[in-house]
Amino acid sequence: MHGYIKADHKDQLTNRLRRIEGQVRGVQRMVDEEAYCVDILTQISSLIAASEKVAALVLRDHVEHCVKESIRNEDEAEEKIDELVAAVERFLKV
Amino acid sequence: MHGYIKADHKDQLTNRLRRIEGQVRGVQRMVDEEAYCVDILTQISSLIAASEKVAALVLRDHVEHCVKESIRNEDEAEEKIDELVAAVERFLKV
Amino acid sequence: MHGYIKADHKDQLTNRLRRIEGQVRGVQRMVDEEAYCVDILTQISSLIAASEKVAALVLRDHVEHCVKESIRNEDEAEEKIDELVAAVERFLKV
Amino acid sequence: MHGYIKADHKDQLTNRLRRIEGQVRGVQRMVDEEAYCVDILTQISSLIAASEKVAALVLRDHVEHCVKESIRNEDEAEEKIDELVAAVERFLKV
Numbered sequence: 001m002h003g004y005i006k007a008d009h010k011d012q013l014t015n016r017l018r019r020i021e022g023q024v025r026g027v028q029r030m031v032d033e034e035a036y037c038v039d040i041l042t043q044i045s046s047l048i049a050a051s052e053k054v055a056a057l058v059l060r061d062h063v064e065h066c067v068k069e070s071i072r073n074e075d076e077a078e079e080k081i082d083e084l085v086a087a088v089e090r091f092l093k094v
Numbered sequence: 095m096h097g098y099i100k101a102d103h104k105d106q107l108t109n110r111l112r113r114i115e116g117q118v119r120g121v122q123r124m125v126d127e128e129a130y131c132v133d134i135l136t137q138i139s140s141l142i143a144a145s146e147k148v149a150a151l152v153l154r155d156h157v158e159h160c161v162k163e164s165i166r167n168e169d170e171a172e173e174k175i176d177e178l179v180a181a182v183e184r185f186l187k188v
Numbered sequence: 189m190h191g192y193i194k195a196d197h198k199d200q201l202t203n204r205l206r207r208i209e210g211q212v213r214g215v216q217r218m219v220d221e222e223a224y225c226v227d228i229l230t231q232i233s234s235l236i237a238a239s240e241k242v243a244a245l246v247l248r249d250h251v252e253h254c255v256k257e258s259i260r261n262e263d264e265a266e267e268k269i270d271e272l273v274a275a276v277e278r279f280l281k282v
Numbered sequence: 283m284h285g286y287i288k289a290d291h292k293d294q295l296t297n298r299l300r301r302i303e304g305q306v307r308g309v310q311r312m313v314d315e316e317a318y319c320v321d322i323l324t325q326i327s328s329l330i331a332a333s334e335k336v337a338a339l340v341l342r343d344h345v346e347h348c349v350k351e352s353i354r355n356e357d358e359a360e361e362k363i364d365e366l367v368a369a370v371e372r373f374l375k376v
Contacts, residue, residue, distance in 0.1 A: 002128055002129075002130065003128050003129055003130040003131040003132075003133075003134065004128070004131065005125060005128060005131070010125060013125045014122065014125060014126070017118060017121055017122045017125065018122070020118050021115060021118045021119060021122070024111060024114050024115045024118055025115060027111055027148070028108065028111045028112070028115070031099060031104060031107045031108060031111065031152075032108070034096055034097050034098070034099060035096075035097055036096060036097040037097040037098065037099070037152050037153070037155060037156035037160060038097075038156065038177050038178070038181050039097075040097065040152050041149055041152055041153060041156070041181045041184070041185075042181065042184060044145055044146075044148060044149045044152070045149070045181075045184040045185050047145060048142050048145050048146065048149075048185075049187075049282065051138055051141060051142050051145070052138075052142065052280045052281075052282045053282045054121070054138060055135055055138045055139070055142075055280070055282075056273065056276070056277050056280060056282050058125075058131050058134050058135055058138070059131070059135060059273060059276060060269075060273045061131060062131035062132065062135070063255075063269050063272060063273060064266075064269055066131060067251075067255075067259075068259050068265065068269070071255075071256050071259040071260060072259060072260070077256065078252075081248075081251050081252055081256070083132050084132070084251060085244065085247060085248045085251060087132050087135045087136065087139075088244070088247060088276055088279075089244050090135070090136060090139040091135075091139050091142075091276075091279075091280060092240045092243070092244065092279060093143075093240075093375040094237065094240045094241045094243075094244050143376065146374045146375075146376045147376045149374070149376075150367065150370070150371050150374060150376050153367060153370060154363075154367045157349075157363050157366060157367060158363055161345075161349075161353075162353050162359065162363070165349075165350050165353040165354060166353060166354070171350065172346075175342075175345050175346055175350070178345060179338065179341060179342045179345060182338070182341060182370055182373075183338050185370075185373075185374060186334045186337070186338065186373060187281040187334075188331065188334045188335045188337075188338050190316055190317075190318060191316050191317055191318040191319040191320075191321075191322065192316070192319070193313060193316060193319070198313060201313045202310065202313060202314070205306060205309055205310045205313065206310070208306050209303060209306045209307060209310070212299060212302050212303045212306055213303060215299055215336070216296065216299045216300070216303070219287060219292060219295045219296060219299065219340075220296070222284055222285050222286070222287060223284075223285055224284065224285040225285040225286065225287070225340050225341075225343065225344035225348060226285075226344065226365050226366070226369050227285075228285065228340050229337055229340055229341060229344070229369045229372070229373075230369065230372060232333055232334075232336060232337045232340070233337070233369075233372040233373050235333060236330050236333050236334065236337075236373075237375075239326055239329060239330050239333070240326075240330065242309070242326060243323055243326045243327070243330075246313075246319050246322050246323055246326070247319070247323060249319060250319035250320065250323070254319060271320050272320070275320050275323045275324065275327075278323070278324060278327040279323075279327050279330075281331075
């Protein structure tokens with residue numbers, strides 16, 4: 001099954017994910033060099049916030065495209081809606 | 095200022111951070127190959143959960159070592175406690 | 189504007205919200221009686237988790253009804269999708 | 283076991299908890315009157331954020347008093363630290 005991400009979102013996502021990858025490597029380096037724990041924690045909370053922003057962008061494109069299409073075409077709309085709510089629940093960990 | 099991470103936690107953290115780095119690169123690849131959005135979202139929620147586990151481990155060592163030491167030695171205990179609560183607040187985003 | 193909540197979800201929500209109200213009052217009592225802080229924290233994390241479950245249920249009905257209808261009828265579908273993503277973002281605090 | 287909440291925090295907590303109780307009842311009323319789902323979701327995310335602020339305040343007093351005392355008196359310091367980290371983990375759901 002194929003997804004759909006807006007062309008200009010794709011660049012944004014790629015840039016953000018590269019920055020997140022850099023943040024993860026930064027945390028690795030900090031652990032390695034025994035940096036101050038609170039600074040490590042700050043870096044981790046910042047990479048989590050950045051990852052959530054990436055998720056929000058992917059979610060928007062998913063709803064705007066896939067969910068909308070499936071509802072319009074009456075094609076597996078229920079499954080798509082279930083999937084969407086389940087995805088949000090995984091973020092809320094409910 | 096130097097932090098303190100238990101020797102066996104250091105290996106654990108390194109392994110987990112490598113896995114998280116792999117997950118971030120996995121998301122990059124999925125975006126690139128236009129994978130299904132819900133699968134991308136699942137991968138992101140899983141890397142966030144893994145990052146929170148890393149944070150919990152760092153937090154534990156921080157409290158067990160730095161905060162404890164500073165309270166014992168009556169050395170900047172208030173600052174350390176403020177810092178700790180502020181770090182937790184950044185995770186709760188309050 | 190009117191919302192839509194499934195009849196059997198309405199009872200479930202009412203019951204859950206009553207329990208959450210009881211939990212909030214429980215926390216008030218604990219603060220009043222100077223209960224042990226960790227027990228207060230546990231009660232708060234439990235009422236937050238319960239509130240998130242309520243939100244997931246409301247979200248499901250909203251997508252299944254309002255968002256679906258607006259897409260089907262091509263009636264303010266963009267606004268509805270924007271609103272939905274913004275609502276999820278408020279939970280993620282992004 | 284008794285907790286410890288600063289006198290001026292106690293009033294603050296009581297006021298905030300009353301407001302949160304009002305928010306929960308507000309959600310009940312909105313569900314009852316079939317208010318617009320997105321407005322219900324906004325109200326729920328706002329009561330969750332308020333509950334997290336209450337938790338942060340309780341946490342601060344707990345660390346400043348109980349955890350500090352137990353470390354100073356070398357009295358169950360390990361248990362107190364374990365408990366503290368476990369409490370934070372329940373908020374992060376890790």
